[in-house]
Amino acid sequence: MQEMIKERVLTLINEGAADRVLAWETGEFFYDRTPKFFDKNNVNDLKYDSFCGANVTKYLIAEMPKEGKTIVLVKPCDSYSLNQLCTEHRVNREKVYALGVGCRGKIDVEKLRTMGIKGITAITEEGDTLTVSTLYGEKKVARKDALLDKCLCCKGKEHKGVDEVIGDSEETSVGDKFEMVAKLEAMTPDERFEFWRGELSKCIRCNACRNVCPACSCIKCVFDNPKSGVDNKAAADDFEENMFHIIRAYHVAGRCTDCGECSRVCPQGIPLHLLNRKMIKDINELYGDYQAGAEIGQRHPLTDYTLSDDEPSVVHERGGANA
Amino acid sequence: MKKLSLNALNRFFGEIAEKQTLIAPIERAGQVDFGVWSESETVRLDVLKTVKSAKGAFFPQVEDMVRFHMQGKNIEINPSEVMNEDFVIFGVRACDARSFDLLDRVFLSDPVDPFYAARRAHGTVVTLACNEPEETCFCSNFGIDAAEPAGDVSAWIVGEELYLRANTEKGETLIKDLEDAAEDAAEETKKAIRAVTEQLPFASLNLEGFDGEHLMEKFNDPAWAELSRACLGCGTCTFVCPTCQCYDVRDFDSGNGIQRYRCWDSCMFSDFTLMAHGTNRPTQVERFRQRFMHKLVYFPSNNDGLYSCVGCGRCLSKCPQGLNIVKVIKALGGDK
Amino acid sequence: MQDNIIPMLGVVTAIRTDTPDIKTFRVEAVGGGKCFEHMPGQCAMLSIPGVGEAMFSITSSPTVKDYQEFSIKKCGCVTEWLHQMEVDQQITIRGPYGKPFPVDDELLGKDLLFIAGGVGLAPLHSVINYVLDNREKYGKVDIVYGSRSKEDLLDLPEIESSWMDPKSEMNVHLTIDRPQDNWDGHVAFVPTYVKELEFTPDRTVLVCGPPIMIKFVLQALTELGFEKTQIYTTMELRMKCGVGKCGRCNIGDKYVCKDGPVFRFDELGELPAEY
C-alpha cells in the first residue's frame, strides 16, 4: 500500500493538485514514526505501515498560512479529526487534499513491552500473528493483543469526507467502545474515585495529551495563562491532577472525535480516552447520538440546546443504586 | 560481597523500612515507577526502565521552598525544612546512577542548593545491574557500564540470588547483616550483560564534534529546523529524562498564606523564557535546539566534557512523535 | 544555609517617580541598613509573594551605606505591582547575583565612556556613582544618555546637580529622540550622537539600553575604531533561581544570572545570539 500511496502522491504533486504531503517517516527504530512533510524530492522516504498510529491532522493548523495545498494521509479515524478541525475553522478544507489510507489497526510497541518483551529488533506480520524478534529470542504475539487501544474499539473503517481512498481496511474492533465506561459507571463512587486517583496520580503534567489533541487547538491554553489562576507546570496537589483532566475533558466535550491520541501519547499510560468517552456516552444518551467530525459544519451538542433538555440532576438520579 | 535470596527480598525491605523510608520501583496502575515501598506494594525488579527516572528522589517534581504570610504591608517568611530523614533508594540502574553525578554538578556546585544537598546527604543509593538491556539503551556511549553500576551499594541478580557489594560506608552499614558471598559471584552475569550491550543498535554513536569548540557550528546547523518540525512542545522527554533539571519557581495563593515552591520545568514549553517584552526563543525550533545543545554541547563545555545524557533511552520510547536525542546525535554528530 | 534561594525581608522606605513609567524604590533591611553588600552591575531578586519574583539591577552605588535603590520600569506583572505599592510596604529580596562590572580591576585608571538609553541607565547609574565616589582612580569620564523625550530621562535632577557639576569632572551628553518645546539640548538617537561626538578609541565603554540601541551603538563604536574587547554591556533574560541552576537564562554555555549579567562584547560574540 505504501508504494501505491507514494505513486499517487507523486502524481498529484506533478499534476499540480498539491505541493506537499503530510505523512510519516521512519525514526531511529523500525517501529517509531515521526510525522513529516514531504515534497516530490523526498517523498520516497514516506512510510505507511502498521506503526503509523499517530494522527497527523493537527499539524495542518500551522500549514494554513502557507501557500499551496497539502495532501494529508488520513486513516479512517483521522478523517474525523480533519473534519472537526475544518468545522472549527482551524483548517481550511480548500487547502487540503485528504487522501484516505486503508487501516488494519496500528501496533503499539509499548504494549509489547508491558508484556515483558524486551530488546525488540524486528516485527514481522503474518495474518493475525506477529513474530517479534528480540535480543533475547523470538516471541509470537496475536496481532490484536498488540494493537493500540484506540484500534480495538474504533469508529469503523469508513473514511469520512476524504477526497479519495487508497488501500483496503480491515475491521479491528473487538468490543463496544463504551464497555469500560459502563464498567466504571457500575462501580460505587468510592471505587471510581480509587480508580481515577490511581490513574491520575501518575500524571506528570507533560502536556503531551493536550499538545497532541486535535481538539485542543487554542493558541493559549487556560492552563498556560498566568491570569487564569490555574496555570501550572506540575501538579503540586492531587486536586490539580483532577482539575487539569476534568477541565481538559470538558473543554473538548462535544468536539472530541475519540481519536485516542491522548491515551496513545501519555507516557504514564493513563487511559485518558475514558474521560472523553464518558462525555461522548453522556451526550449520546442525553442529547441524541452525535459523532464529532462525522461531517464538516455540524453544530456540537454543547453549543446547542432544546427546550426539553433534562435537568442536571439527571446525572445524579440515573443509576441510583450507586448513589 | 553479600548475598540474599530473592525470596527473602521482601523481608530485607521490611527491615530497611522499619528504620527509614524505602523507595523502590513499584507497580501502580499498570506503570512501574519509583515510589515509597510498603508491604502491600509490588516491586518490579524485572522492569528495566521505570517511566520516570530516579532523579525524583533527590529532585522531586514539586518541592516547597518557603511559605509567606501577608498582613497589610508586612510579610512573614517561613522557609520550608530541608529533608532530615535517611532514606534508601533501591534498584537504580547504572544510567540513573550516573545522572546523580550530573545533577550533583549542577546543584552541588557553588552556591550549593540546600534542598538537593540535604536529600543527597540523607539518601543511600542501591543500584542494580541491567540483566537484559533494551534496544533503546545506549549508556555505553557515555562510558557507563550497565554491568557495574555505581552507587553506595551495587547489586546483581544471578538466578534466584541477589548479590550486593558495598561501595561506601553508607552502603556498608545498610548490608552488613547479610550473608557473605564470594567476591566474584557476579562475574558471569557481568560478562553476559557486556556481551549484550556491545550488540545494541546504538552501542557506538559518533559524538564527534559535540563540544564547546564547535558550539556555534552546531548551533547554526540548518538541520534543527527539520529535526524539530514534528515536536509537539510537550514536556515528556524532559520529565522522563534523568538529567533534565530545569525548574520553575511558582507561588500558590492558598487563601491562608502563599506557598512558594519549585517544580520541574521544560525548555520545550513556550513560556519557559517568556518575559514581559517577549521571548528570546519564539518558535519550537529554538526550544528544541536549546534542549539538545544543552545536553550535548553547553553542559560538556562547562563540565569537563561530560555529556548531560546517560543513554537511558527513555526519550526514545516515550516521545509521542518519535523524536529523540539519538536522532539529533546522528543528524549533527560525526556521522553527519 | 538556604540564603541563596530563600529571600529575606526588605522594606521600601522611599518611592520616587522619575518618569511616567519609571519609579525608583529605596529598599532597606527591616530595622534599617542595607540588605546586603553589592558591587556595581550586580542584581537582586525582588518579589511580592503571590505576584512573582523578578531580577532587577541595583541602581545605587555600593558607596551608599544605608540603602539600595532600584529604578524599575513598569512593563509586566511584578513591576506593575511594585509601581502601585506605597512606602513602608515590605517586599522580599535576595541577592546579590551575577558578576559586577570590573570596576576594581580592568576599569581602574581607564578613560571611561558610558552610553545609556532609557531605563538602561539604571545598571550604569550604580557604576557612574561608584566612579564618582572614587574619582581619582579613573581617567576621563564621558556619559552619553538618551531617551524618548525629556520626561523620559531618568534621574535628570541628579544628573544635573551631581554629574554635570564641574567638580565631578565628568562630561554628560544628553539627547532625546525627537525635538520638543522645553528642550534646548541635543536631539538625536543615541548611536548617531555617539558618532557625532567622535570619541577616540582609547576609551573603555559601558553600554546599556534597548537591544536595538545596543546594536547600532556597537556599529557606531566599530566605525570609530573601538574593539569589542573595550566594550561592556549588561544583559537581561528571564530568571527564576538567580544561581545558575533553573536553566532559564542559559545561552550557550553561560548562565546570565551567574556568568553575567555583565559581558564584554567579545565574550558575547562567542555565544549564540539568543538574546
Add this chain to the structure above:
Amino acid sequence: MSVNQEWTPNIVAFCCNWCSYAGADLAGSGRMNYPANVKIIRIPCSCRLNPLFVLRAFQRGADGVILCGCHPGDCHYSTGNYYARRRMTMLFSMLDYLGIERGRTRVEWVSAAEGAKFAATMNDFVKTITDLGENKKLEDLRCKK
C-alpha cells in the same frame, strides 16, 4: 480554613444577577432564614459559570457548590440558562464519574419572586452537604494548612 471539631459546611452559591440574586435579596428582606455558611457569588447569567469556577470553589474549601439561575425560558438573555443546563449536566456527570459524591453540586432555578424557594433550597442543600460531610475528594491540601 482550619479543620476543627465543629465542622460546618462551606457552601458557594453562584446566583444569576437577574433572577436568583434578586431571589436571595427577597429572602433576606423577607427575613427568611437560611444558613450563614452559604456564600453567594453573583454572576451575570447562569451560563457565565465556567466549570473552573466550580472546581476552584472546591479547591478553596467549598464543600458544596450550587448554581441558581432563572427558570428555563425566563433567561434575561433568552437562552443562557439552556446552555448552562447542558454544561452543568456534563460537568456534574464528569464529577460523578470521577467518584465525587453526588449531591455536592446542584442546579436550581429560582426566580426573583421566589425568596421562599431560595431559602428553602439553601436550607435543603446545606442539610445535604452536612450529611455528606467534609469535601475530601476534591480538596487542595495546601489550602487547608
